[in-house]
Structure formats: C-alpha cells, structure tokens
Amino acid sequence: MNKTYSFLTKKVAIAAVCGLTFLSACDVTRLPETSISDETFWRSEADLKAAANYLYTFLPAFNNEDNWSDDATGLTVSNISDGTRLAPATDGNYSTPYRLIRAANNIVEKAPRASLAAAIQDRYVGEARFFRAMGYYDLLRKYGSVPLVLKTLTDESAELKEPAATRDQVIEQIYQDLDFAASKLPTPTVLGTADYGRISNTGALAFKARVALFEGTRAKFHKYGDPNKHLTLAYNAAKAVIDSKQHDLYTGGYFNLFQYAGEGRANRENIIVRQYGVSQTDRVVTHTYFRGTVENGNLNPTKSLIDSYLMKDGLPTSKSPLYTAPTTTVEVYQNRDTRMSDTYMKRGDSWIATFPVFNVPSLVFAKTGFTFRKYSDINDWNNQASTMDYMILRYAEVLLIYAEARFELDEKISDADLELSLNRTRARGGLPKLTNEFVTKNGLNMRDEIRRERRVELAQESHRYWDLNRWKMAETEMPKPILGNYFFKTEFGTTVQVNLTPDNYIQVQAASFRKFDPAKDYLWPLPINELALNPSLKQNPGW
Numbered sequence: 001m002n003k004t005y006s007f008l009t010k011k012v013a014i015a016a017v018c019g020l021t022f023l024s025a026c027d028v029t030r031l032p033e034t035s036i037s038d039e040t041f042w043r044s045e046a047d048l049k050a051a052a053n054y055l056y057t058f059l060p061a062f063n064n065e066d067n068w069s070d071d072a073t074g075l076t077v078s079n080i081s082d083g084t085r086l087a088p089a090t091d092g093n094y095s096t097p098y099r100l101i102r103a104a105n106n107i108v109e110k111a112p113r114a115s116l117a118a119a120i121q122d123r124y125v126g127e128a129r130f131f132r133a134m135g136y137y138d139l140l141r142k143y144g145s146v147p148l149v150l151k152t153l154t155d156e157s158a159e160l161k162e163p164a165a166t167r168d169q170v171i172e173q174i175y176q177d178l179d180f181a182a183s184k185l186p187t188p189t190v191l192g193t194a195d196y197g198r199i200s201n202t203g204a205l206a207f208k209a210r211v212a213l214f215e216g217t218r219a220k221f222h223k224y225g226d227p228n229k230h231l232t233l234a235y236n237a238a239k240a241v242i243d244s245k246q247h248d249l250y251t252g253g254y255f256n257l258f259q260y261a262g263e264g265r266a267n268r269e270n271i272i273v274r275q276y277g278v279s280q281t282d283r284v285v286t287h288t289y290f291r292g293t294v295e296n297g298n299l300n301p302t303k304s305l306i307d308s309y310l311m312k313d314g315l316p317t318s319k320s321p322l323y324t325a326p327t328t329t330v331e332v333y334q335n336r337d338t339r340m341s342d343t344y345m346k347r348g349d350s351w352i353a354t355f356p357v358f359n360v361p362s363l364v365f366a367k368t369g370f371t372f373r374k375y376s377d378i379n380d381w382n383n384q385a386s387t388m389d390y391m392i393l394r395y396a397e398v399l400l401i402y403a404e405a406r407f408e409l410d411e412k413i414s415d416a417d418l419e420l421s422l423n424r425t426r427a428r429g430g431l432p433k434l435t436n437e438f439v440t441k442n443g444l445n446m447r448d449e450i451r452r453e454r455r456v457e458l459a460q461e462s463h464r465y466w467d468l469n470r471w472k473m474a475e476t477e478m479p480k481p482i483l484g485n486y487f488f489k490t491e492f493g494t495t496v497q498v499n500l501t502p503d504n505y506i507q508v509q510a511a512s513f514r515k516f517d518p519a520k521d522y523l524w525p526l527p528i529n530e531l532a533l534n535p536s537l538k539q540n541p542g543w
Contacts, residue, residue, distance in 0.1 A: 042113040048124040051107050055131040056197075058100040059274040060462075062289035062375070062390050064299045069464035070477050071305045071455075073368060073508055074298045080465075081478060083515035087525035087543045093142060094527050097135035098149070104132035105152050119184075126184035130199050130207070133177035137211050140170050141466060142524040143540065148173060163536040168225065171215055175233065178208040188246045188265070196265040197275045202246050206271050206393050209237035209401045217408055218470040222522070231405045238402035242420070247271060247395040254428055255342035258374040260388060269395045277387035286385040290376050295352055297365030301344060301372055301460075303483040303505060306332070308455050309340040314432040315442060316452075329360050329369075329491055337429040343459050345371040353382035361485075363496040367508050368484030374460045391461070396425050400454045407450055422450060425457045469522055478516035482509040517542065 041047050066072035068080040079085040107128035111121050139146045148165035150173070165173075181204035188200045216230030241247060250257045250269040257269065264270075277284040293299050311320035312335050326332045330348075333341045345351070351358035356378065361371045380386035403421040407413040415435045423433045432438070434453075439446050451471070455464060468474040484506035487498065499507045520542025531537050 042110045044114060045116055045120055045124075048107070048111055048114060048116075048121070051103075051110075052124045052127045054103055055100065055107075055127065056274075058096070058103075058131065058135070059272075060390070060392055061274055062287050062293065063462060064293055065462040066460060066464055067299060069468060070302060070480065070482070071459065071464040072299050072301055072372075073482050074300065075296075075365070075367065077482070077509055077513075082509065082513060083478070083517060083521060085525075087528055087539070089528050091527045093524065094139070094530065097138045100135040101132050101149060102152060104128040104135065105150060108132070109152060122184040123186065126181040126204075127199055129177035130181040130185070130204050133174045133181070133211070134207065136170055136174050136177075137207075137214075140167065140174070141214065141469070143526060144523050146170060147534075147537070161534055161536055163538070171211070171230075174211055175208065178204050178211070182208065187244070188268075188271075193265045197273060199272065200246075202241050202244055203272045203393070205237045205241050205244075206395075206398050209234050209241065209398060209405075210393065212237060213401045213405055214466065214470050216405065218472075220408060221470065221472040228409060231409045234401055235405040235409065238398050238405065241271075241395070241398045242402065247398070249395060249399075249424055249428065253342070254339050255373070257394075258391070259377065262391075263389050270391060271395060271398070272391075272393040274390040274392060276389055279387060280379075280383050280385065283385060283387070286387055287390075288384060288386065289388075289390075290386060291352075291381045291384060294372050294376060295365070295381060297367060299372060299460075300366050300368040300484070301370040302368055302508075303370075303485065304477075304480070305455070305459060305464075306340075306344070306370060306485075308452055309337045310429075310431060310452070310456075311335055312337065312430055314426075314434070314438065319442060319444075326486065327488075329485065329488055332485065337431055337456060339429040339456060339459075343373055345373045345376070349373065350376070350378050352378060360488075360491045363492055363498055363506075367506075368482070369487070369492065369506050370485055372460050396457050399424055400450075400457060404450050404454065407446060411447075413446065413450075422453050426453060429456070472518075472522075474522065475516050475518040479511055479514045481507055481511040481514070483507055 042051075064072070064074060067074045067078045070081075073081070105128075108125055111125050111128070114121060136146070136148075145164040145167050147159070147162065148170055149159060151159075153159055181199065182201045185199060185201040185204055186195075188202060191198055191200055212230045212234035215225075216227050216232075216234055219225040219230060220227035246268070248268045250262055250267050252261055252267075256262050257267070262269075263273075275285075277286050307317065310316055311322045313320055313322055315322075317323040322335045326334070330346055333344070333346055345358045345361065347357075347359055349358040350356065358371075361369050363369060375386075375388055375390075377386060377388065380388065399421040403413060403418065406417050406421075413436075418434055426432075426434060434449055436446070438444070439449060451467070454467065465474075468477055481501075483501065487500055487504050487506055492498075499510075501507050520540065523540040525543035526537060526539055531539060
C-alpha cells in the first residue's frame with residue numbers, strides 16, 4: 001500500500017492541529033470562546049492553515065446512520081428508526097456542530113490580523129465559512145430553527161439568551177457562506193496532489209447543491225416556503241460542478257471506488273473525503289469500520305434496500321421477465337444491476353482472515369442474512385485497523401442532484417438531462433438508459449425511478465434517512481417491518497433461532513414494534529439542558 005497524503009496525514013500538520021485542541025468541547029451558546037491566539041499567533045499563512053486544519057477533524061466519519069432508516073439495521077434496533085427515543089438532557093448531535101461553528105467563527109474574526117495578501121487570507125476564511133455552513137446544515141436537518149451564532153461569544157454575550165433564528169435565516173446564512181467559499185477557494189486542479197483533501201471551490205458548490213436539494217424538496221413535500229427557489233439553486237450549483245470539468249465518474253469499477261484503489265487525486269469522482277493514515281506502518285489516523293461495524297453485524301442491509309435494485313433489463317423484479325425466485329443466496333444477485341454484487345457480500349468474495357472466502361452470512365451477526373461489502377478489506381480486518389478514506393461527497397451524487405432538482409422543478413425531465421446525469425450512474429451498473437419512452441412503455445413512474453437510482457448508487461452512504469425525511473415518506477416507510485433475506489434453510493442452517501414471515505423471509509422486527517409520528521419525528525428534540533440554559537429556546541413540537 002503506497003499512499004501519498006497531504007496536510008491531514010502529515011505528522012507536522014497533525015501536531016499543529018493538536019495544538020488547537022484545547023478549544024473547549026462545551027456548547028458554543030454557553031461558554032466563552034477560549035482564545036487560541038496570542039501576540040505571536042495569527043500572523044502568517046502557516047498560522048491560518050494550522051487553525052483551519054482543526055476544522056477538518058469535524059468532517060463526517062464512518063458511521064452506522066443507515067440504521068436510522070429502512071436501509072439497514074444493527075445487532076440492536078435503533079431508537080430513531082423504531083420511534084422510541086426521548087428528548088435527551090444533553091446531545092452531541094447538538095453541541096458538536098456548535099463547537100465547529102465556534103472554531104470557524106474564530107478564524108473568520110481573527111484571520112484579518114495576519115498581514116497577508118487578500119487572496120491568501122480569503123482562502124482560509126473560505127474554508128472556515130464552508131465548515132460553518134456544514135455545521136449549520138447538520139443542525140438545520142435535525143432541529144430546524146436553531147440559534148444563529150456568527151461571532152465568538154463570552155459569558156456576558158446577549159446572544160446567549162436570544163431565541164432561535166428562523167429556518168429561512170439559517171438556510172440563507174448557509175448559502176452565503178458556501179457562495180463565499182466557492183468564490184475564494186482553489187479548484188481541485190490548483191490544489192493538486194499536495195493539498196488533496198482540502199475543500200475546493202467545487203466542494204463548496206457540490207455541498208450547496210446537496211443543501212439546496214434537501215431544503216427544496218423538503219419545502220415542497222412538507223408544504224412550506226418557496227421550494228422552487230431552493231431547487232433552482234440546487235440545479236444551478238450541480239450544473240456548475242458539471243460544467244467545471246473538474247470531476248468525472250471513476251472508471252476503475254464501482255467496488256474499487258470504495259477501496260484503496262479509488263483513493264486520491266487520481267480519482268476525479270472524489271469531491272469531499274475524510275482522509276486517514278498513510279499506511280499500516282505509519283498509522284497517523286485509523287478506523288475499524290469493516291471489522292467493527294460491517295463484519296460484526298452493526299450495519300446490516302435490509303430486504304427493502306435489496307429489492308430496490310433493478311434487473312439488468314432496467315425493470316424492477318415485479319415487472320421483469322428475467323426475474324425468477326432465487327433458490328440460493330447467490331441467485332439473489334443474478335441478472336441484477338452489477339452494483340448489487342459490488343455492494344453486498346456473496347459466496348466467493350474476499351472476506352476475513354479467519355474465513356478468507358465468503359460463504360453465506362452468519363445470522364448471529366448478519367441478522368438480515370445480508371452483509372454490506374463497501375470498504376471491506378481482508379488485510380484491514382487482520383490488522384484491526386484501516387487507513388481507507390471515507391468518501392463524504394462524490395461526483396455521482398452531484399449528477400443525481402442535477403436530475404432530481406431538474407425533475408422536481410417542473411415534474412418532468414428531458415432525455416437530454418437524463419443522459420447528462422442519471423444515465424451515467426446507471427451505465428456503470430450495466431443498466432439500459434432511462435428515458436421518458438422507457439418509463440411510459442413499462443408503466444413506471446419517473447420520480448420513483450430517479451429516487452430508486454439515488455438509493456442504489458448511494459447505498460451504505462448515510463443518505464436514506466434524510467431522503468425519507470425530505471420526501472415526507474418516513475411516516476409511510478419507517479413503520480414497516482424490518483425484513484431480511486429469504487431463509488434458505490440448506491445454507492443458513494437451523495442453529496440460530498430466527499423469526500420468519502409466512503412466506504419464509506427473515507423478520508428482524510415486526511411492524512407492531514415500529515412507529516414514526518409525523519407530528520414530531522421529522523424534527524429532533526432539543527436537549528433539555530439547552531432549554532434550561534436559554535428560556536428563549538422552544539422545544540420542537542411534540543417533544
């Protein structure tokens with residue numbers, strides 16, 4: 001394994017980051033900003049870069065958030081997906097984004113102290129404003145209206161007692177920050193290999209497309225605000241990334257996209273990634289996602305997700321003449337979208353050091369009888385540590401944003417726009433092109449097919465819960481039972497007790513144990529302690 005890394009994995013940069021970690025971990029709305037500056041800091045580009053490096057430690061990491069949705073389940077059922085959670089006293093989902101926002105505000109305020117050319121100063125302020133936008137987007141998705149803090153605070157700051165900003169105010173600030181970042185940050189080409197991993201101008205544009213699609217479709221289906229305003233922004237931002245020619249789909253195979261082979265500047269599909277260590281002998285930062293989450297059964301795909309994959313003729317199993325009921329676990333993947341075999345383990349795949357070749361899922365861990373395959377690596381399992389990067393936003397998502405935004409603006413999409421966007425991702429799954437004629441001829445629904453392609457292409461990448469939220473489909477899909485594979489008795493055996501449906505599918509959780517209350521569950525509960533600290537904050541409805 002030979003990895004060339006930029007700032008995030010160079011030990012000197014990590015040391016600089018560690019020098020910033022005495023920033024308090026407490027909530028930004030309560031404690032004073034602990035200054036990282038003194039009379040000798042904030043004077044050089046190295047100072048600004050070191051401060052900005054700290055922000056990258058807040059990038060999303062490997063997780064099991066798909067367990068919140070109908071795409072996956074773990075060894076234990078998520079209290080988010082089954083509707084049993086209660087309002088917490090404290091919650092890192094609320095406080096951590098504010099830690100990031102405070103650190104970003106610190107840079108925005110203090111960068112002007114450095115005697116640097118405006119372009120250099122603006123670059124690091126651009127990074128800071130990107131991360132501030134990222135923090136507020138995280139809060140907006142979960143909580144809706146939240147306090148809008150755009151400066152560092154002290155214990156005496158009046159802002160500590162102010163009510164939350166409106167949803168419109170928060171989203172507008174996010175757009176302003178991302179527009180600034182997009183106008184000031186370098187292109188991926190300018191960043192090159194040396195600065196690969198830093199946020200680029202296309203990173204800011206792609207993230208804006210993601211934010212605007214979320215808000216536009218959520219406004220449309222939850223019936224508030226001006227959906228087309230946001231959908232237009234999403235479409236334009238996605239088109240700007242496409243027109244930049246800075247990115248393209250990876251041509252080394254869908255499975256390899258999520259392996260070491262797909263890492264680095266050479267893979268132009270990468271837009272925003274979280275980088276890990278250089279190698280197993282130079283472990284700067286590592287993770288155990290494959291061994292600790294996938295192989296251990298803490299993230300298992302569901303029948304609902306599996307069923308979303310098309311047959312190779314581009315039709316769902318319910319319509320395709322190619323479909324016959326499988327009689328073995330391997331036959332589940334036959335004549336299907338090839339991304340299915342790349343995303344889920346099947347007999348013959350490389351597995352773990354103690355069982356080098358995969359056979360059938362162990363129902364002790366793989367409760368659904370299915371196992372994810374992305375980011376799997378037998379050597380990482382054996383080493384109990386991986387330096388494989390986590391892909392946060394990639395070009396395929398931009399193409400799918402373009403298609404969905406275009407369709408939702410007018411509830412129609414041209415074949416030319418499908419060809420520019422969604423058909424490119426379908427092609428690497430070996431599927432025929434989606435056209436208006438194909439949809440009509442086969443009794444399909446264009447919106448459903450656009451959403452299906454998104455679900456399949458981005459499976460195991462923490463999108464599904466938020467997609468159900470913005471489409472206002474969670475109240476329909478979440479209360480359904482969690483089902484798994486057909487119980488192939490000769491393969492799965494009888495040593496593990498499993499619940500089966502009348503038609504012999506594994507049932508992990510019955511519908512009677514699942515609920516989603518549309519009156520409250522589309523927003524998360526604010527932590528109770530935050531309400532006590534600031535009486536002007538109001539709890540979200542129903543909590």
